[in-house]
Amino acid sequence: MPTRLEPAKLGLRTRLFKLLFESDSRAAKAFDIGLVLLIFVSVGIVMLDSIDSYHQRYGDLFFYTEWCITILFTIELALRIYCLQKPWLYLKSFYGIIDLLAILPSWLTLILPGFQTLIIVRMLRALRLFRVLDMVILEGEKRLLLDAMIRSRHQILLFLFTVLMVVTIFSSVLYLIEPADAGFTSIPTAIYWGIVTLTTVGYGDITPVTPLGQFISVAIMLTGYSIIALPAGIFSAEVIRALREERYSREACPGCGRDHHEQDARYCKFCGTWLDEDTVDPRKKTESPAT
Amino acid sequence: MPTRLEPAKLGLRTRLFKLLFESDSRAAKAFDIGLVLLIFVSVGIVMLDSIDSYHQRYGDLFFYTEWCITILFTIELALRIYCLQKPWLYLKSFYGIIDLLAILPSWLTLILPGFQTLIIVRMLRALRLFRVLDMVILEGEKRLLLDAMIRSRHQILLFLFTVLMVVTIFSSVLYLIEPADAGFTSIPTAIYWGIVTLTTVGYGDITPVTPLGQFISVAIMLTGYSIIALPAGIFSAEVIRALREERYSREACPGCGRDHHEQDARYCKFCGTWLDEDTVDPRKKTESPAT
């Protein structure tokens, strides 16, 4: 992506690009590790700062560390923008938006103090970890599962929607028959209880007290319990389909015309013909052309 | 379904049918979207109206909007009945009954005021969403999973029944040994607790206090935890069976006419005939009559 400017700058931008966006050299890997550490420290500070006792003892330390990190992230973002040819495309991408959100609110508090939602946005820095993850884990494996998840999303959403509709109707019945002091103060609250029950979370802040209410709640529980792994079944079916597809090639054998050969097969398992049409069967080479 | 009446009416009834019951034209799609929006608004009003603060502020707005929607649904149902040849069949079907239930109670309150159960029936309008869903989602996929669910229903019901029997017996033991103030006031209540525990919902409104009771409850928990995905295993086995059926070709054998051969079969397993109509059986080539 860097372009041929003056030779001196070219080297710098390419080197920065390799450092920031790739993980090949040792320097790039060290940069990634340092970045992960900074993200963990930053998120950790937000978490600890929310505890009163820690806030009173270390509040200042947190404040200064937080600003050092913000400044470092800002410098990093500036360098990223600098070494790219088309920085606007990057800033509109998922990672670019997170990088912006990671530093903008901190700077905004200088202009508009008392930005309480700042805390959440500082937590969003955790999403920056995905960038590093992306380059570390087994590409192939992750792709398979991610694809299976994406392909099953329609069925899982349909499943969820159907379940929610049924829960809504039953929760409304509970709202009618249960007294208000049992917690069923409105239909939305009853639906909240219904989902707490169906997902087997079961806080216990709202529980039915009438026998009919308990009976209906038992029906909701058994339903949630029985179908709890339907999404997993949908997901597994997609994984199995994908696993099966990846093993077999769709190319036909020049000899017998059958496909469904394994990816690593060189000879047709049905008739023994050499499968690759573009090359010559090595066995033929050894059979001397002379008659 | 519309029939040939006077040419003018024919056009109207056919056009109405295409608009209300099908989704091909842009008008029909727009109608569906409008219908979904009305259903969401109607159900949303029921939910918000149940919250006291909203009821006091917007109660009148809700009332008038609700009646507008009821009148719109009534007009819609009248139109549906009008454009069908055999409306009685429709009114006895699942969707027809829901359409009736969506408007009848509202009208009944004019005759019999104070129809509290009205609220629930207005929630049933949510089931009308299924009609729209049916036409939108991927038919094939839904069919596969729905079929797998239907085929596994006997085993899942047997599984549920066995589990309930065992829970009933253990809950009765808890009822005997636990003091009443722990919540085990009767056997049905103990069974309610047993199912709350087995399904891992665990409200906590009733919990065992005696050591033996806690021991038995631990047994129920571990059982529920271990078998929680048995229904999913049953369901997945059916899905896998269905996926495997995909491995069979539907082509008929030229010899005996039967299909259901494996994809990689070359000879019919029923009569031994060479399956591929476009090529010659290799065995015939070797049985050369001429020397």
Next chain:
Amino acid sequence: MPTRLEPAKLGLRTRLFKLLFESDSRAAKAFDIGLVLLIFVSVGIVMLDSIDSYHQRYGDLFFYTEWCITILFTIELALRIYCLQKPWLYLKSFYGIIDLLAILPSWLTLILPGFQTLIIVRMLRALRLFRVLDMVILEGEKRLLLDAMIRSRHQILLFLFTVLMVVTIFSSVLYLIEPADAGFTSIPTAIYWGIVTLTTVGYGDITPVTPLGQFISVAIMLTGYSIIALPAGIFSAEVIRALREERYSREACPGCGRDHHEQDARYCKFCGTWLDEDTVDPRKKTESPAT
């Protein structure tokens, strides 16, 4: 099992056997349905009788109905013993023991009044439903799943044991670090909490209050959540293995020697040879024997 006594008695015993132990005739089916109804009524009476309000209103009705049912069950058991040739074997079997337990305690209360555990034993009558279930459901399907469950029992028990050991150790740590008024009054109680947490039941009667305790509990929760379907995975693997085995025969083809033919195959899919060694290929019969 009935034996040849005098012709008159023979008929009676055989007819009773067919009525009580089999389900072929309409009378036998009617008997089964009546038996199921009686069991449900009997169990239902025990459940309702435990509710104070019902006990006060209908206590006498329950008492008399219960004794009628007990007498009916006693007569039934006497008839079963009568029509069997070796009744002792039956009384030692699973169903025989349940039949005895279903009536003995009721009779014992006449001798030893105040038999509170009587209630539980009357609940055991529910197990008699298994007898009827056995004959009703799809034999084949139930066999497959039951076998898969039995084959996976070693692995599931090993899994449960490992999990329990780990939970025991972590719960002991919680017992040490949590104050007693949080509920962790002893190690067994802490283990009870640990299992409540691991199985995701989560009553909430005991919850950790120290940060370290909450951290360890989070570890237990995530573990329980991640492995919750491992038993199902074990079970599903067995089901898949069984499904695969049932499709393929292990017999070799006399022509090419390959096995792995489907159960319903008559000709080898690889070379077209007739698979059954003991009979002649029908095609050969049609090929005229004349040379």
Next chain:
Amino acid sequence: MPTRLEPAKLGLRTRLFKLLFESDSRAAKAFDIGLVLLIFVSVGIVMLDSIDSYHQRYGDLFFYTEWCITILFTIELALRIYCLQKPWLYLKSFYGIIDLLAILPSWLTLILPGFQTLIIVRMLRALRLFRVLDMVILEGEKRLLLDAMIRSRHQILLFLFTVLMVVTIFSSVLYLIEPADAGFTSIPTAIYWGIVTLTTVGYGDITPVTPLGQFISVAIMLTGYSIIALPAGIFSAEVIRALREERYSREACPGCGRDHHEQDARYCKFCGTWLDEDTVDPRKKTESPAT
């Protein structure tokens, strides 16, 4: 491992080794059973001793039994060290460390009294049960599942990490919008609640009271509910992959020597040679050299 010392000692060390480390002879099996019993008694004593009533009644009995067991375990460890040639390697292994931890703290209390953490370490003796388990269970089965678990660990850890990141962000939002007396006193506490909800444990010690908080918690619950069996899906995919490997023959090709051919392959997919050594390649029959 025992070496040839004087014939008398050689016999003793070998016999001790066979007794302690193997399970072939009846004496060795009896030793294993005795060891398991002692471990159960020891762990049981720790558990019972933590209950106040038992501690007061049987405290002395527990104390003396505990020391007998400690002395027995010490003698056992001494014997293990004695009969091994390289005891240091054993003491550094997993089982060796547990054996040390099982007795050291007890002895340390003589020197440093008031070792409260002693209790936990005595619980670690339960891990010694693994040694016995290892030799008892079906090796093959355990290997398959264990391998599948190990192979899926990367994906399951990635899955857990992603889920935790998302929960952290949502929990922070809850921390902002919920009042402190609802329990959301700090971000770590909110994350604790988030995991309690996501894993469907749902203690109920902390529950959202604001409508928006309840809405977000519903989103967390539905997410946890839908993906609860994703780890199982990952695990099952690995099991299926392993089961499929069983479909490959381990026989080597006579031509190129490679194995890993499908069960139904007739020709080597790598070099095209006819795989069955006992028969002749049908193609050779047709290539008759004589014209």
